[in-house]
Amino acid sequence: MVKFVLIFLLVLLSFNVSSQTQQDKLLYFGVGYGVTGVTLLMAKKYDYKYPYATSFVVGTLSGVTKQLYDSYIYNGSINGVDVLSSVLGSSIACLSLRIPIKNR
Numbered sequence: 001m002v003k004f005v006l007i008f009l010l011v012l013l014s015f016n017v018s019s020q021t022q023q024d025k026l027l028y029f030g031v032g033y034g035v036t037g038v039t040l041l042m043a044k045k046y047d048y049k050y051p052y053a054t055s056f057v058v059g060t061l062s063g064v065t066k067q068l069y070d071s072y073i074y075n076g077s078i079n080g081v082d083v084l085s086s087v088l089g090s091s092i093a094c095l096s097l098r099i100p101i102k103n104r
Contacts, residue, residue, distance in 0.1 A: 004037070004096060004097065007092075007096040008033065008096070024082065025081060025082065025085045026085075028063050028066070028067075028082045028083075028085035028086045028089065029085045029086065029088060029089040030089065031059075031062060031063055031066065031086060031089065032059045032060065032062065032063045032085065032086035032087065032088070032089025032090040032093070033059070033089035033090070033092060033093045034089075034093075035058060035059040035062045035090075036055045036056060036058065036059030036060075036089065036090040036093035036094060037055075037093045037097060039054065039055035039058045039059060040052065040054075040055035040093065040094065040097050041097075043055055052094050052098065055090075055093070055094060056090050056091065056094050059086065059089065059090030059093065060086060060087050060090045062086070063082070063083060063085070063086020063087065063089070063090070064083055064086065066086075067079060067082050067083050067086075070082075
């Protein structure tokens with residue numbers, strides 16, 4: 001769990017260092033990361049056949065759905081960078097949770 005939190009904080013700090021990153025992109029990244037992490041933990045608990053693929057798809061679809069909703073409500077255009085941020089958050093979550101953690 002400590003490695004999970006440290007990797008998440010490191011990724012958020014690396015995103016925050018860039019001056020071009022807006023808070024909206026970090027929000028999409030965090031949603032993709034969080035939804036994928038929770039889905040992965042639930043998929044492992046209930047012994048899904050493909051827990052990483054399932055959690056990646058659910059995390060990515062949550063970001064895409066949010067972007068479609070925002071585009072419908074606000075301006076009618078889809079921002080690809082926001083979708084990419086949620087995909088990146090989902091993929092980082094899958095990769096960071098795949099790191100084996102040794103029991104002491």
